[in-house]
Amino acid sequence: MPAGHPYNAAAMAPSPRPSVSVVIPVHDEADYLPAAIDQLFAELSRVDADVDVLIAENGSTDGSADVVRRLAATRPGLAVLELPIPDYGAAMRAGFLATTGEWAVNFDIDYFSGAFLSEAITHDEADVVLASKRAPGSDDQRSPFRRFATWGFNTLLRTLLASGVSDTHGMKAIRRSVIADIAPQVVSTQDLFDTELVIRAERAGYRIVEVPVTVQEQRDSKSRLVKRVPRTLKGLWRIRRQLD
Ligand SMILES: Nc1nc2c(ncn2[C@@H]2O[C@H](COP(=O)(O)OP(=O)(O)O)[C@@H](O)[C@H]2O)c(=O)[nH]1
Numbered sequence: 001m002p003a004g005h006p007y008n009a010a011a012m013a014p015s016p017r018p019s020v021s022v023v024i025p026v027h028d029e030a031d032y033l034p035a036a037i038d039q040l041f042a043e044l045s046r047v048d049a050d051v052d053v054l055i056a057e058n059g060s061t062d063g064s065a066d067v068v069r070r071l072a073a074t075r076p077g078l079a080v081l082e083l084p085i086p087d088y089g090a091a092m093r094a095g096f097l098a099t100t101g102e103w104a105v106n107f108d109i110d111y112f113s114g115a116f117l118s119e120a121i122t123h124d125e126a127d128v129v130l131a132s133k134r135a136p137g138s139d140d141q142r143s144p145f146r147r148f149a150t151w152g153f154n155t156l157l158r159t160l161l162a163s164g165v166s167d168t169h170g171m172k173a174i175r176r177s178v179i180a181d182i183a184p185q186v187v188s189t190q191d192l193f194d195t196e197l198v199i200r201a202e203r204a205g206y207r208i209v210e211v212p213v214t215v216q217e218q219r220d221s222k223s224r225l226v227k228r229v230p231r232t233l234k235g236l237w238r239i240r241r242q243l244d
């Protein structure tokens with residue numbers, strides 16, 4: 001320390017690493033999991049946080065949960081939650097409610113980013129940090145059809161639900177205290193669980209920060225988009241009725 005420099009214990013002390021629980025809903029991903037988990041842990045090793053990963057599997061017929069258990073034998077910090085009925089939202093709800101970290105983070109097995117997580121946990125002012133494919137500075141390199149679907153979905157959120165967020169459907173980091181408060185109120189399942197969670201958090205006055213991201217398609221979606229549309233419209237209408 002230079003002579004005459006006042007000693008400042010607080011400035012010298014290393015800031016404590018935040019604890020983070022990553023939840024990844026998974027269904028029939030046995031073939032995809034081993035390489036994806038390797039890549040995920042490689043990215044997480046560069047994040048300045050204590051991270052655990054919970055794979056929330058439900059309804060797989062290809063032994064996905066067994067694959068995770070096998071990988072977990074040599075990967076401290078990896079665990080699996082196994083439920084019977086295929087439902088993305090139910091998996092996320094159970095996974096989120098089982099988290100222990102200060103931050104609960106949602107990734108997909110084909111869509112995760114250590115860089116997003118590193119940035120998210122610097123937002124001390126935020127209760128919810130959303131990776132937005134539509135915020136200024138983002139770069140959405142997916143197909144025009146997928147970009148159009150994201151635009152259409154967000155337009156519905158703005159008009160039907162008066163939401164001010166630009167993208168609810170992607171990576172997100174949420175303080176566990178917010179999960180504990182809001183998740184039990186969420187009625188939506190499937191792919192609207194996280195949307196309703198974010199909209200309810202927004203309406204409850206929690207602070208939401210959007211981080212622009214670059215997105216590249218890793219593979220085709222496994223569920224057909226056209227089949228999702230009627231289900232999504234019905235689901236958004238139901239959320240609107242619940243919130244009014
Ligand atoms: N637990 C669970 N996860 C699911 C289900 N359907 C899809 N997923 C997972 O959700 C994530 C996104 O699925 P994907 O097919 O890539 O859909 P996309 O969001 O349209 O790209 C992946 O991690 C899937 O394994 C489901 O019924 N249950």
Ligand SMILES: [Mg+2]
Nearest residue numbers: 108110220221
């Ligand atoms: Mg995908």
